[in-house]
Amino acid sequence: MPTAIKLDEKFKSFTEQWRPKVIADLNGQEVKVVKVQGEFPWHHHDHEDEFFLVWKGIFRVEFRDHIVSLAPGEGIVVPRGIEHRTCADDEAEVLIFEPKDVRNTGNVHDEKFTAPNAAHV
Amino acid sequence: MPTAIKLDEKFKSFTEQWRPKVIADLNGQEVKVVKVQGEFPWHHHDHEDEFFLVWKGIFRVEFRDHIVSLAPGEGIVVPRGIEHRTCADDEAEVLIFEPKDVRNTGNVHDEKFTAPNAAHV
Numbered sequence: 172m173p174t175a176i177k178l179d180e181k182f183k184s185f186t187e188q189w190r191p192k193v194i195a196d197l198n199g200q201e202v203k204v205v206k207v208q209g210e211f212p213w214h215h216h217d218h219e220d221e222f223f224l225v226w227k228g229i230f231r232v233e234f235r236d237h238i239v240s241l242a243p244g245e246g247i248v249v250p251r252g253i254e255h256r257t258c259a260d261d262e263a264e265v266l267i268f269e270p271k272d273v274r275n276t277g278n279v280h281d282e283k284f285t286a287p288n289a290a291h292v
Numbered sequence: 293m294p295t296a297i298k299l300d301e302k303f304k305s306f307t308e309q310w311r312p313k314v315i316a317d318l319n320g321q322e323v324k325v326v327k328v329q330g331e332f333p334w335h336h337h338d339h340e341d342e343f344f345l346v347w348k349g350i351f352r353v354e355f356r357d358h359i360v361s362l363a364p365g366e367g368i369v370v371p372r373g374i375e376h377r378t379c380a381d382d383e384a385e386v387l388i389f390e391p392k393d394v395r396n397t398g399n400v401h402d403e404k405f406t407a408p409n410a411a412h413v
Binding site (some may be wrong): 173174175176177178179194195196197198200219220222224226232234236237239240241243244245246247248249250253266268269270275279 | 293294295296297298299300315316317318319321323328339340342343345347349353355357358360361365366367368369370371376387389391
């Protein structure tokens with residue numbers, strides 16, 4: 172039975188940073204929430220576009236040739252193949268829409284940042 | 293070059309209700325914004341799940357056996373095949389994430405409510 176998915180409750184339910192949590196599955200895609208602070212590794216995704224939408228805080232998406240700084244209610248599509256990294260000086264809360272089972276670090280394997288898939292909250 | 297997509301600007305850029313506007317395309321999916329007020333026709337989608345996320349106002353998703361009322365920051369997945377209608381007493385602003393080219397009224401054609409696809413803002 173379809174029920175409400177409450178972003179504030181979802182964000183309150185975990186504290187770890189950089190490890191996206193799935194909150195909805197549909198059409199082979201996932202809606203995820205993630206808390207971020209600091210700098211993520213440079214990477215790209217060969218086959219997946221990503222949509223980020225900021226819920227709280229200031230979130231930067233850095234490309235090799237420009238930086239996009241996003242406030243709450245602001246989003247961005249990072250097209251497949253484009254190298255990027257995500258950053259936040261203070262903790263930010265971000266929503267992600269992307270295909271199921273994408274590796275968060277894309278072409279890179281990183282001991283610290285590569286996260287397990289399919290972790291739900 | 294990927295740039296910021298600002299929800300407030302997108303919502304301010306149109307006034308008509310019930311006709312979703314695409315703000316992002318990715319992975320064969322679309323992120324859309326829509327303003328709603330009143331009652332939408334009962335319908336279902338044979339092949340598409342839908343994710344709604346409320347941005348402003350109170351938005352109801354009604355099923356034949358229960359009603360889910362959603363405030364800002366609350367969302368829902370409506371799985372394919374399940375009859376539903378969306379409603380709002382006062383105007384609400386809602387984000388939608390669903391496959392490209394889905395018909396908004398699903399299995400129903402409605403003179404007033406069936407909207408053209410691929411309208412971007």
